[in-house]
Amino acid sequence: MVVDAETIRQEYLRHDKKFPHVWCPGCGNGIVLGSLLRAIHNLQLPKDDVVVASGIGCSSRMTTYIDFNTLHTTHGRALTFATGVKLAKPQLRVIAVMGDGDATAIGGNHFIHAARRNINITAIIVNNSTYGMTGGQYSPTTPYGSKSTTSTYGHVEHAFSIAELAVTAGAAFVARGTVYHAAHLDTLLEQAISKRGFSVVEVISNCHVQHGRRNKLGDAVKMIASYQERAVPVKKAQSMTEKEMEGKFTIGVLCDVEKPISTEEYDRIRQESCHMV
Amino acid sequence: MAADNSKKRLLLQGNEAIVYGALAAGCRFFAGYPITPATEISELLSVKLPQAGGTFIQMEDEIASMGAVIGASLAGVKAMTATSGPGFSLIQENLGYACITEVPCVIVNVMRGGPSTGLPTNVAQGDVLMARWGTHGDHPIIVLAVSSVSDCFSITVRAFNLSEKYRVPVIVLSDEIVAHTRECFTLPNVDEVRVVDRIGPNVPPEWYKPYAANNRGVPDMAAFGDGYRHHVTGLVHDERGFPTQQPHEIEPFLMRLHEKITKGFPEIMLSKSYLMADAEICVFAYGCVARSALMAVKNARAQGIKAGLLQLITLFPVPRKEIDAALRQCRVAIVPELNMGQMSREINRINQSGTRIVKYNRIDGQMIAPDEITKQIISVS
Numbered sequence: 041m042v043v044d045a046e047t048i049r050q051e052y053l054r055h056d057k058k059f060p061h062v063w064c065p066g067c068g069n070g071i072v073l074g075s076l077l078r079a080i081h082n083l084q085l086p087k088d089d090v091v092v093a094s095g096i097g098c099s100s101r102m103t104t105y106i107d108f109n110t111l112h113t114t115h116g117r118a119l120t121f122a123t124g125v126k127l128a129k130p131q132l133r134v135i136a137v138m139g140d141g142d143a144t145a146i147g148g149n150h151f152i153h154a155a156r157r158n159i160n161i162t163a164i165i166v167n168n169s170t171y172g173m174t175g176g177q178y179s180p181t182t183p184y185g186s187k188s189t190t191s192t193y194g195h196v197e198h199a200f201s202i203a204e205l206a207v208t209a210g211a212a213f214v215a216r217g218t219v220y221h222a223a224h225l226d227t228l229l230e231q232a233i234s235k236r237g238f239s240v241v242e243v244i245s246n247c248h249v250q251h252g253r254r255n256k257l258g259d260a261v262k263m264i265a266s267y268q269e270r271a272v273p274v275k276k277a278q279s280m281t282e283k284e285m286e287g288k289f290t291i292g293v294l295c296d297v298e299k300p301i302s303t304e305e306y307d308r309i310r311q312e313s314c315h316m317v
Numbered sequence: 318m319a320a321d322n323s324k325k326r327l328l329l330q331g332n333e334a335i336v337y338g339a340l341a342a343g344c345r346f347f348a349g350y351p352i353t354p355a356t357e358i359s360e361l362l363s364v365k366l367p368q369a370g371g372t373f374i375q376m377e378d379e380i381a382s383m384g385a386v387i388g389a390s391l392a393g394v395k396a397m398t399a400t401s402g403p404g405f406s407l408i409q410e411n412l413g414y415a416c417i418t419e420v421p422c423v424i425v426n427v428m429r430g431g432p433s434t435g436l437p438t439n440v441a442q443g444d445v446l447m448a449r450w451g452t453h454g455d456h457p458i459i460v461l462a463v464s465s466v467s468d469c470f471s472i473t474v475r476a477f478n479l480s481e482k483y484r485v486p487v488i489v490l491s492d493e494i495v496a497h498t499r500e501c502f503t504l505p506n507v508d509e510v511r512v513v514d515r516i517g518p519n520v521p522p523e524w525y526k527p528y529a530a531n532n533r534g535v536p537d538m539a540a541f542g543d544g545y546r547h548h549v550t551g552l553v554h555d556e557r558g559f560p561t562q563q564p565h566e567i568e569p570f571l572m573r574l575h576e577k578i579t580k581g582f583p584e585i586m587l588s589k590s591y592l593m594a595d596a597e598i599c600v601f602a603y604g605c606v607a608r609s610a611l612m613a614v615k616n617a618r619a620q621g622i623k624a625g626l627l628q629l630i631t632l633f634p635v636p637r638k639e640i641d642a643a644l645r646q647c648r649v650a651i652v653p654e655l656n657m658g659q660m661s662r663e664i665n666r667i668n669q670s671g672t673r674i675v676k677y678n679r680i681d682g683q684m685i686a687p688d689e690i691t692k693q694i695i696s697v698s
Contacts (some may be wrong), residue, residue: 088543091542105557111391114414121385125541127346127347127372127374128389132542149378242367251588310367
């Protein structure tokens with residue numbers, strides 16, 4: 041049963057924070073926020089034990105509004121701060137919330153290395169295909185040919201597939217969801233947060249104001265509803281041709297493997313090296 | 318005598334002494350990236366930190382190292398990084414974050430020749446003004462310079478103590494010569510090292526305001542996970558830590574960041590004077606150059622010239638009082654530096670007494686030998 045919104049609002053939003061938030065009406069960030077809070081609620085994590093770090097951008101403002109230990113860092117660097125927190129106090133549950141430009145352009149190096157390291161952190165990447173906060177410039181996930189304020193003639197570069205990148209970089213758990221499939225997103229986030237190792241959830245989200253408007257993708261409702269058709273479950277996609285997958289993307293769990301976690305390995309080194317003094 | 322026997326007498330290079338100093342000060346987290354001539358600090362800490370229950374991690378670059386250091390410090394663990402010129406450029410971004418969020422941390426910069434890749438294995442002092450002004454925006458910072466192996470230990474301890482007390486990043490400027498010179502050093506016992514820790518909140522969590530001013534100007538600092546859930550942001554924030562754009566909140570906040578350092582001037586500004594009592598010619602020096610300068614002053618004294626040395630340990634905030642007194646006392650001041658005159662600019666700025674200031678600079682990757690400074694002293698005597 042889905043927990044009611046009032047419980048989430050009372051329990052997890054900061055009531056001493058001067059609302060309103062910075063997001064535009066219809067923004068997918070609110071849906072991701074709701075999913076994250078429901079996942080944490082369902083996992084019954086004590087609020088004092090949760091650290092949420094974020095970078096710079098619209099989705100990264102999320103940390104301002106939620107009642108955990110929150111860390112709004114520099115652009116692209118959320119995972120580096122999160123790494124320091126996790127290593128210094130491994131008992132904390134550390135979650136990093138980032139945008140597509142944040143995590144895979146300026147923070148791309150940190151992202152692949154966090155995955156390679158397999159440190160016990162969850163990365164949530166809200167992918168809206170643009171830099172919304174600065175007014176709609178092209179990002180690493182802006183589709184080929186799309187218009188943005190810095191590609192008014194059509195984008196000549198190709199987009200990253202963030203989840204696939206995470207799989208290749210060595211993350212232990214990788215999933216992709218959308219803001220249309222909110223209940224599904226709750227489950228994915230729960231799985232990711234409870235996963236031991238580096239877990240990544242890419243959330244396909246809408247920026248109808250900056251990206252949608254310039255590319256005639258419609259309003260928030262139309263953009264979000266389009267994910268229903270464009271999203272293909274991972275299993276189903278396996279039997280589909282490249283042509284059939286054109287303009288579509290997979291959702292669900294792309295990767296879930298067990299491998300040694302660097303935080304825990306390091307703890308073993310601490311124990312062993314003490315005897316070598 | 319038993320206590321003395323327990324003391325360890327070691328032959329250490331400057332970089333190694335920094336490691337012992339950091340551990341004595343309570344540092345239990347290090348994140349870094351390999352770079353000459355600072356790498357020995359990483360290497361030794363990768364061995365020593367896990368033994369002490371701490372954490373060493375080699376990050377993907379210096380930007381990440383500085384991020385991890387701040388994260389660890391926010392979780393309540395004393396943390397540092399060590400780098401050299403090119404890496405020091407990269408840490409500047411998150412260094413500014415540590416300034417505005419008031420996160421204690423220590424950054425060691427073992428200076429080498431620059432700009433850019435420059436002279437990786439040669440000495441220089443070209444990062445002095447960058448240490449002060451490297452990150453954007455008006456910001457408070459403390460910069461300390463080391464000149465010997467024993468300094469590397471004691472000044473690193475001091476750096477941690479000041480950082481914890483004032484909640485400000487402290488930069489330790491070392492250089493290639495100090496880093497790689499080996500000298501005998503007697504490691505003090507644990508109880509002989511004065512260690513300062515940040516002050517935590519003494520109110521219930523619901524009353525805690527993480528950036529509220531107090532009479533020290535330094536807010537009490539809670540660690541993540543200790544029950545004091547709060548928000549940390551690099552945006553200008555109010556006393557609860559939330560972003561603000563209110564002019565009446567912005568200015569008092571930024572002023573407090575600077576004033577907390579001003580309040581601590583007497584203990585922050587460190588310098589040492591040698592043979593200054595009757596000096597007519599004063600040499601101002603720091604880092605490895607201070608070693609040559611001391612010998613030069615002694616040589617000049619042997620020739621009957623009244624020369625003295627003011628060794629600057631704190632470079633920023635500039636020890637204005639001590640410099641001003643030396644300038645008023647002396648006819649001529651000589652400022653030898655391994656750069657084009659970065660500290661002499663500061664000394665010129667302070668010079669209100671019309672004292673003649675002579676620069677002596679080398680930027681060829683070589684140290685300044687004592688004889689070179691002696692010659693300068695003789696030429697102005």
